[in-house]
Amino acid sequence: MTLETTVAAIRPADEPAMAAARELQARLTKPAGSLGDLEPLSVRLAGLFGACPPPLPEPAAVAVFAGDHGVHAQRVSPWPQEVTAQMVANFLAGGAVVNAFARQSGAAVTVVDVGVATPLPAGSGLISANVRRGTRDMTVEPALTRDEARAAVEAGIRVAERLVADGAKCLLTGDMGIANTTPAATLIAAFTEASPEAVTGRGTGIDNAMYDHKVEVVAAVLEKHEPDPADPLGVLATVGGLEHAALAGFILGAAAQRVPVIIDGVIAASAALAAAAFAPDAVAAMVAGHRSAEPGASVALAHLGLSPLLDLGMRLGEGSGAVLALPVVAAAVRVLHEVATFDSAGVSEK
Numbered sequence: 001m002t003l004e005t006t007v008a009a010i011r012p013a014d015e016p017a018m019a020a021a022r023e024l025q026a027r028l029t030k031p032a033g034s035l036g037d038l039e040p041l042s043v044r045l046a047g048l049f050g051a052c053p054p055p056l057p058e059p060a061a062v063a064v065f066a067g068d069h070g071v072h073a074q075r076v077s078p079w080p081q082e083v084t085a086q087m088v089a090n091f092l093a094g095g096a097v098v099n100a101f102a103r104q105s106g107a108a109v110t111v112v113d114v115g116v117a118t119p120l121p122a123g124s125g126l127i128s129a130n131v132r133r134g135t136r137d138m139t140v141e142p143a144l145t146r147d148e149a150r151a152a153v154e155a156g157i158r159v160a161e162r163l164v165a166d167g168a169k170c171l172l173t174g175d176m177g178i179a180n181t182t183p184a185a186t187l188i189a190a191f192t193e194a195s196p197e198a199v200t201g202r203g204t205g206i207d208n209a210m211y212d213h214k215v216e217v218v219a220a221v222l223e224k225h226e227p228d229p230a231d232p233l234g235v236l237a238t239v240g241g242l243e244h245a246a247l248a249g250f251i252l253g254a255a256a257q258r259v260p261v262i263i264d265g266v267i268a269a270s271a272a273l274a275a276a277a278f279a280p281d282a283v284a285a286m287v288a289g290h291r292s293a294e295p296g297a298s299v300a301l302a303h304l305g306l307s308p309l310l311d312l313g314m315r316l317g318e319g320s321g322a323v324l325a326l327p328v329v330a331a332a333v334r335v336l337h338e339v340a341t342f343d344s345a346g347v348s349e350k
């Protein structure tokens with residue numbers, strides 16, 4: 001589907017299904033509220049699916065969208081750009097953290113080249129959807145044209161459609177792109193109007209001098225382009241990245257199919273803001289997997305009204321935090337399927 005038809009397919013959560021889930025939660029053999037955040041999560045997932053209980057999130061699929069960034073030339077990351085392509089090869093070989101975590105959680109890993117600068121060999125399971133070999137330097141000119149941003153969003157929509165057609169009942173966001181925490185920070189500032197200082201973090205781990213410079217780069221980019229949050233495609237094009245745009249499409253694609261999408265770290269959180277700007281009801285499909293150590297992630301999740309399931313101080317990306325949260329999401333749903341009621345188990349109520 002196109003961006004427009006996907007946005008048009010996104011509907012609000014189903015209130016009767018949510019009421020049924022709340023009512024069932026109240027009858028299960030446990031004190032009300034004793035499962036904490038899992039209870040409202042189960043209610044939200046019933047509302048998304050449109051019936052109670054919603055299906056277990058199995059099988060689950062994480063898509064790792066990879067791209068490069070012209071702003072890397074401004075020395076906002078200590079890592080060489082070719083690490084993006086090298087890590088793509090590592091994902092495909094099964095040797096990255098996300099692969100190990102996915103084996104642990106039972107998720108399938110899909111890798112998508114949406115904008116890697118280094119040419120990658122076709123085959124070995126890679127989805128080739130390269131829109132251009134890295135963005136332009138957004139300190140100089142818009143990172144992307146509107147057409148390029150749209151092509152990346154629609155590539156993400158297609159990946160979501162393909163994974164669901166292949167049987168996925170839950171989608172998870174992943175990203176890889178050296179320097180991509182800089183456009184993530186600018187996107188979050190653009191959509192939330194938070195200050196550059198509040199949204200900029202240390203990414204892969206940068207020293208104080210590089211951090212101060214990174215804040216200045218984010219501020220300069222916002223000042224130069226004045227992105228309009230009411231025009232999400234324009235924001236993605238001027239101050240975004242190809243994996244950010246593709247992730248926005250991926251999240252919209254999940255929401256349009258009423259499939260939950262577990263949001264990973266700061267890159268996915270910035271894309272989630274774009275998705276919500278295209279279609280506010282898309283938030284109903286989003287589950288915040290974890291609280292990334294990047295400050296912008298917390299700003300973005302608060303803006304979306306989402307509270308993260310895990311808080312482990314992680315800041316890797318790749319989908320690693322989303323994959324770790326998958327068993328928690330599965331447990332929240334399994335309660336609705338398997339836990340006895342006070343009546344059925346003969347347990348006295350207070």
Ligand SMILES: O=C(O)c1ccc[n+]([C@@H]2O[C@H](COP(=O)([O-])O)[C@@H](O)[C@H]2O)c1
Binds near residue numbers: 177202205266315316
């Ligand atoms: O997921 C996160 O919150 C996260 C936080 C910090 C870094 N990363 C990953 O690190 C890379 C970007 O870091 P940087 O410092 O090069 O902008 C990119 O590949 C991201 O997946 C990811």
Ligand SMILES: Cc1cc2nc[nH]c2cc1C
Binds near residue numbers: 318
């Ligand atoms: C080694 C490495 C692995 C990563 N995974 C996600 N971002 C990354 C950045 C680096 C540098």
